[in-house]
Amino acid sequence: MTFQAPKGTFDWIPPRSERVLAVRDALAAPLRRAGYGYVETPSFEDTELFKRGVGESTDVVSKEMYTFLDKGGRSITLRPEGTAPVVRAVLQHGLHNGQLPVKLWYSGSQYRYERAQKGRYRHFWQVGAEALGAEDPALDAELIVLAWQGYAALGLTGVRLLLNSLGDRQCRPVYRAALQEFLRGLDLDEPTRERIEINPLRVLDDKRSEVQEQLTGAPLVIDHLCGDCKAYHEEVRWLLTAAAVPYADDPRLVRGLDYYTRTTFEFVHDGLGSQSAVGGGGRYDGLSEVIGGPPLPSVGWALGVDRTILAMEAEGLLDDAADARLVDVYGVALGEEAKRRMFLLVTDLRQAGVGADMAYGSRGMKGAMKAADRSGARFALILGERDLAAEAVQVKDLTTAEQTEVPLTEVVTTLKGKLK
């Protein structure tokens, strides 16, 4: 009997798993430099938080949540997204009672019950950022710039930024009604007709060509923005241009979650199979109130870690051989006494900050050297009876095959010097 990872999930294993850490670090670094503090929230929350925060009309809530009753009869849901939990944490701890905006970032697992395909899994990882409690286009622009810098730091060149505004509580309802009227006149299937009444903006996102063809004359949000929203949007665009972040206006860009208002954006890439977004976000001025808090206009984004790795793979940015190289030094000991001494030597090296591994088990010289080679280490340390007698170790450069004898007492400093 063997087990496998649950349907729709997968494992990160070496060497590729190194990229998970690297991507998280690269995406988080710009945030830390911009004053975002780290927040970690539970992987599960009260189901009601998502129902109200994300919106009952969304697919995420209506069919993609992992929901169960705990032993106390409480309805619990594995988080399908990170924003609502962060807002909940901010409200719970009163962070918004201090200086605003509250700037936070997070990194963690998300769960959605969906049919898996390339770039879309039931368990996935995101790095997210939220700036809460301030209505300022500079904040929207700041977040977009920080995400852009994160992608750039990873070497990605194929990420494109799509930008739109969804309006606010003044202009959005007017637009919504106009769009509904237009959509009701189209020839659409039943599920789509239902969507017109529940969440009409999402119809614009339909990928089917027979639907897209009919949408050519659809009213656009951008034409219905009120004066405030228009000015806000123009300022965001101006700041992005000034910061030299290229973007494309996409008047059809909408988002799947109900809480978005005004600024909406998506980072897209062509290497994700049928998916297109590596990251996305926007402004959510009404979310706090929806879950019982005070008005707290905010903006944020979430970037998919596994999708970012897919994008990097598509651009040929992954180097498995380099990722497999974990140590710089590899010990090869011959005989029991030498092995004991090598164990201490390797421990000393690690203590001194030098990555070191050694051959375990009962491999012969040849096998141990082979292991040294496979480890990707630059140097092999060879220690046998002769060397022990001489109180020395053979240091072999595996790239040049050059070998020198170094006194045991000097090995650590010698290697530290060579690896500088």
Added chain:
RNA sequence: GUGGGUGUAGCUCAGCUGGCAGAGCGCCAGGUUGUGGUCCUGGAUGUCGUGGGUUCAAGUCCCAUCACUCACCCCA
């Protein structure tokens, strides 16, 4: 939830109109009893996804089932 494709060694896959289970890579060992990578030789590993059916005989044909995968819907 719906549709297509694929399940054979650790990995990538071949296996024709049914007739002894295969290759490459990887792994282990030897060639070299203290030296890796290249090279040579040898070796181990399979419930051919699972269950049933047809047949003298099934990896191969039929049915069912499960898994994986890609796509739709939707989304990071």
